[in-house]
Amino acid sequence: MPVLECKGLTKRFGRTTALDEVSLAIEPGRIVGLLGPNGSGKTTLIKLANGLLTPDGGYIAVCGGAPGRESHSLVSYLPERTAIPTWMTARQLLDFYGDFYQDFRREAAEEMLDHLGIQPGQAVRQMSKGTREKVQLIMVMSRAAKLYLLDEPIGGVDPATRDYILSTIIGNYNPEAAVVISTHLIADVEKVLDEVVFIHQGRVMLQSTVDDIREDKGMSVDALFREVFKC
Amino acid sequence: MLRKLLKHEFRATGRIMLPMYLVLLVTALGSNLAGRKMLGPSDILNILGVLIIMAFGFAICGVLLMSFVLMIQRFYKNLLQDEGYLMFTLPVSIHQHIWSKVIVSSVWFIATVLAIIAASLIVAFQGGFLRELFDFLRYFFEGLQKLKISEALNGTVYLLEFAILMFLSLVAFSLQFYAALAAGHSRANHKMLWSVVWFFGFQFALQFAGSLLIMGLDRMNFFRFFDCFDGLTPAAAIHVGLLLAIVCAVIYGAIFYAVTTFFLKKHLNLE
Numbered sequence: 001m002p003v004l005e006c007k008g009l010t011k012r013f014g015r016t017t018a019l020d021e022v023s024l025a026i027e028p029g030r031i032v033g034l035l036g037p038n039g040s041g042k043t044t045l046i047k048l049a050n051g052l053l054t055p056d057g058g059y060i061a062v063c064g065g066a067p068g069r070e071s072h073s074l075v076s077y078l079p080e081r082t083a084i085p086t087w088m089t090a091r092q093l094l095d096f097y098g099d100f101y102q103d104f105r106r107e108a109a110e111e112m113l114d115h116l117g118i119q120p121g122q123a124v125r126q127m128s129k130g131t132r133e134k135v136q137l138i139m140v141m142s143r144a145a146k147l148y149l150l151d152e153p154i155g156g157v158d159p160a161t162r163d164y165i166l167s168t169i170i171g172n173y174n175p176e177a178a179v180v181i182s183t184h185l186i187a188d189v190e191k192v193l194d195e196v197v198f199i200h201q202g203r204v205m206l207q208s209t210v211d212d213i214r215e216d217k218g219m220s221v222d223a224l225f226r227e228v229f230k231c
Numbered sequence: 232m233l234r235k236l237l238k239h240e241f242r243a244t245g246r247i248m249l250p251m252y253l254v255l256l257v258t259a260l261g262s263n264l265a266g267r268k269m270l271g272p273s274d275i276l277n278i279l280g281v282l283i284i285m286a287f288g289f290a291i292c293g294v295l296l297m298s299f300v301l302m303i304q305r306f307y308k309n310l311l312q313d314e315g316y317l318m319f320t321l322p323v324s325i326h327q328h329i330w331s332k333v334i335v336s337s338v339w340f341i342a343t344v345l346a347i348i349a350a351s352l353i354v355a356f357q358g359g360f361l362r363e364l365f366d367f368l369r370y371f372f373e374g375l376q377k378l379k380i381s382e383a384l385n386g387t388v389y390l391l392e393f394a395i396l397m398f399l400s401l402v403a404f405s406l407q408f409y410a411a412l413a414a415g416h417s418r419a420n421h422k423m424l425w426s427v428v429w430f431f432g433f434q435f436a437l438q439f440a441g442s443l444l445i446m447g448l449d450r451m452n453f454f455r456f457f458d459c460f461d462g463l464t465p466a467a468a469i470h471v472g473l474l475l476a477i478v479c480a481v482i483y484g485a486i487f488y489a490v491t492t493f494f495l496k497k498h499l500n501l502e
Contacts, residue, residue, distance in 0.1 A: 013419065014419070047501075050319075050320050051319070051320070052316070052319055052320070052499060052501060053499070053500075054497055054498075054499075069322050069323065069324050070322070072320050072321060072322040072323075073322035075320070077316075077320045079313075079316035079317075081313050081316065082313060083313050083314055083315070083316035083317040084314075084317060085243070085309070085314055085317075087243065087246070092242070096239060099235045099238070099239070100232070100235060100321045100322060100323070101322070
């Protein structure tokens, strides 16, 4: 059963159609790149999967059900912005995630925070922007979820932090789960992807495995992306 | 899950309200000392004493203002700003989110009133104050013992009805702000401006609908219903009055609760 499935999914904001009849299915055990230029509808799709938006048409299912309270306990979501309360200390953040998510692995999170040199009593507001993003990612990846939805996890950070983030994702996700990484920085994520979905102006242009792209097209995902989305 | 939401909501708000109460009690203690020891022939001590008493006044205004600001700010910042991305993806329902906010706000409103009463007692405290207080309590309880069972029962029920009315009024008071914020933040732009517009729009609509309802009921001679109060004892009439006020508070709160739930469920539009 797909962990994320859309059929004819449509979302409009006023006269603008952000998603237009999107249909796709993501199976467990895959790392999928949701790739497209800025404003292509990636974030809208992820918000719909999280129940943060309601669709205007079509159907979206997460682990077999509509997004909502039940699916939230199965999905680990990294928003594109820092959403963790900045007044909390690292310890309070661990308490928070531990209280609400039964699948939260506190020891794993503590180990990663310790590796970054973050003291349990340090407040999030005292951390740099990059460290906050790392802490948020640590919380998200410390869950043994069925689906990880990561919205622009490597956007706006330096190359060293990008490597840290990607290694944290690969080293900590539940292997039976699917990971969806939304980004336009293809070259950085290509090496970790099993599958890609190209999205443009709210429509799915392509869904394929990375191996098929390399064999059939004879080019990397990055090169194909540049060709498809050439201005 | 509501219990967990309440735990973290109290943790988020307590770090602000508890130090405010501490300041209030310390300035109350200072005012007591200023009133008893400082005000006198010395100009410097007089100025110092007046400043401390003024600080106590500011502290009272501060806790009242802060409990109000915090009620709005927690809903706005925790649910409608960036933190909303975390909160609305927790495995909890919209209803639990709303209840956690109204319960915590109401508890802080009540705690603020109690803290101000405690601070006022501290200011009034002087030699013999405790003896006078105990005397008052003794007379009060002696008076209670002389009451008939029906009077004691009525008094207890009045207190209960009044407490319920106060709590529901506080809940309804918070919900009218939450409804306006939720509606305003469903818009794409100028979210706070739209929230203010919705707030005044709701007030206008409710007053208009309320006036129409009263006029309509009057034409239907509904208010003859109150003629049946004539046969009631004063004690029973007060009960009926309090119960009617409770029903009104429930209806008022339920309207804003429904509006808040509708916008957060169907038209959530985080930036």
